[in-house]
Amino acid sequence: MSWFARRPGVVFWPLLRVAQAAVALQAVLGMVLLAGGRRPADDLHLAYGIAALLVNVVAEGMRAGVAQRHLAELPEQVEFDQLPEERQLEIAEQIARGELGVMTIASLLVLTLALRAWQTGG
DSSP: OHHHHTSOOSSHHHHHHHHHHHHHHHHHHHHHHHHTTOOOSSTHHHHHHHHHHHHHHHHHHHHHHHHHHHHHTSOTTOOGGGSOHHHHHHHHHHHHHHHHHHHHHHHHHHHHHHHHHHHHOO
8 A cells, every 4th residue: 555655664564574584484494394305295386485485586686676777867977965855755755666566566476476385285
């Protein structure tokens, strides 16, 4: 809702980090089980788990790219600190909305992959 309301979300980011940590923890647990000789009923389970981890990594890179893209749009001779405060806030809001959008889409994709992994886990 924060993205549509054009205001930064305060709850989203901590929940996102917890969810990302859960995905990483599940991937580590899966590797430990594999190393111990346990295999899932379907090899697709492994693909879905690895894909969820990769989506998180790629999404973080894309999130960083949002800020770079907005700052690259500034004229070369103008530094961000030299802009009026109102313009700085406007750019910061655009960056925050872009980051929120990227991470929301990534989270939905990871959720879909996690559900598929669960279904194929046996």
